[in-house]
Amino acid sequence: MNQIWNPEYETMGRDQLRELQWKRLQMTLRWAYANVPFYRTRWEAAGFAPPDLRSLEGVSRIPFTHKDDFRAAYPYGMFAVPLERVVRVHTSSGSAASPTVMGFTRGDLNTWAELCARVATAGGARSHDVAQITLGYGLPTGAFGLHAGLERLGATVIPASTGASKRQLLIMRDYSVSVLVASPSYALHLVDTADELGFDLSQLTLRTALLGAERWGEGTRGRVEGRLGLSAVDNYGVSEVLGPGLSFECPMKQGLHVNEDHFLVEVVDPGSGEVLPVGEEGELVFTSLTKEAVPVVRYRTGDLARLSAKACACGRTLVRHSRVTGRTDGMLKVRGVNIFPAQIERVLEEVEGTHPQFQIILDEKASLDQMEVRVAVKAEFFPDSMRSLLDFRRRLEGRLQEELGVRATVMLVEPASLPEDIAAQGQVVDRRDKS
Numbered sequence: 001m002n003q004i005w006n007p008e009y010e011t012m013g014r015d016q017l018r019e020l021q022w023k024r025l026q027m028t029l030r031w032a033y034a035n036v037p038f039y040r041t042r043w044e045a046a047g048f049a050p051p052d053l054r055s056l057e058g059v060s061r062i063p064f065t066h067k068d069d070f071r072a073a074y075p076y077g078m079f080a081v082p083l084e085r086v087v088r089v090h091t092s093s094g095s096a097a098s099p100t101v102m103g104f105t106r107g108d109l110n111t112w113a114e115l116c117a118r119v120a121t122a123g124g125a126r127s128h129d130v131a132q133i134t135l136g137y138g139l140p141t142g143a144f145g146l147h148a149g150l151e152r153l154g155a156t157v158i159p160a161s162t163g164a165s166k167r168q169l170l171i172m173r174d175y176s177v178s179v180l181v182a183s184p185s186y187a188l189h190l191v192d193t194a195d196e197l198g199f200d201l202s203q204l205t206l207r208t209a210l211l212g213a214e215r216w217g218e219g220t221r222g223r224v225e226g227r228l229g230l231s232a233v234d235n236y237g238v239s240e241v242l243g244p245g246l247s248f249e250c251p252m253k254q255g256l257h258v259n260e261d262h263f264l265v266e267v268v269d270p271g272s273g274e275v276l277p278v279g280e281e282g283e284l285v286f287t288s289l290t291k292e293a294v295p296v297v298r299y300r301t302g303d304l305a306r307l308s309a310k311a312c313a314c315g316r317t318l319v320r321h322s323r324v325t326g327r328t329d330g331m332l333k334v335r336g337v338n339i340f341p342a343q344i345e346r347v348l349e350e351v352e353g354t355h356p357q358f359q360i361i362l363d364e365k366a367s368l369d370q371m372e373v374r375v376a377v378k379a380e381f382f383p384d385s386m387r388s389l390l391d392f393r394r395r396l397e398g399r400l401q402e403e404l405g406v407r408a409t410v411m412l413v414e415p416a417s418l419p420e421d422i423a424a425q426g427q428v429v430d431r432r433d434k435s
């Protein structure tokens, strides 16, 4: 099952890989500085010029690039080459008035296909497979990257695009589809559609699913794998950086390998922007190392994850990041500590008897932040004596303090009332005086 598309790069020695990254980083910085006025202006204002960089670690002194920088440069301001050399344009999927715009040279498209061939191979796709792509063919990057990658490895590609779920199921059955490319929620939707139609899923010949384009977890993986009778792997992309092809799961399913010969990855503290040690949770930041049309330097994704440098049993030496656990958009600051609602969700998921449903109330007492977490308790688990109720609450508070590094008071509530409160007030109620 384990096969590697490009062993030369995917299993390269770490020292050799860092040497390659260092060379490519210097080229990228010179390229961006010389050809994109945005970078030149931003870096000069920060007192940085590419020759100042002495090592790969020095990258931490280069200013970040944000989504808003792309928006401000709409439409072609981030391009490093004349349109004459651009053969494809994609935009972000956001519905904002000015989307972010990406361009690809012929060379960029070639690299993209190579990286997506790695993704597909790691997920189990082979040249004899028939692959059905149910992502949208349009301005966003989703479908096109994996389409090119699957073609490159020699699979038979069916560009089914989105929607018409009944027809998707018929195509899957009649064309003997073995590889499904979808978003996790669409894969589940196909299962629901089959149930509604009385469509027998056991007629299908699916073997693997390459799922991406949204945040999902092990629960969803179990359901998709169980119902569709396949192995489902995750892949990750950010449209401003590349789209799919940035990182991918291997058969071990223990994190996503980053295509590090083409991208430098960092995890930073979302508040201070400081680079965090490997293993700590923070915001993923990427720098492209080979892109021609739209090089990106220290792009802040807003996605939270942690890195693992441990050797992977699949043989790839590429660093892994965890599944994305949340967005920096939802970050709260409590007594100077960064708190993400996803951390609380994780604790509740592991404590028996709680719903992963909760509301956070932030208040202030004598200028000190107070945090209360209102937790819904499943009716059948509701302890019958006052004493066990208090014990249960204390245990939960202990686990939250361990995870968050900040004390939180837990209030146990009936499951029925919480969804209404959340709908009315939001998941986070901040009553602190922010003046």
Ligand SMILES: [Zn+2]
Residues within 6 Å of the ligand: 250, 251, 252, 257, 312, 313, 314, 315, 316
């Ligand atoms: Zn691996």
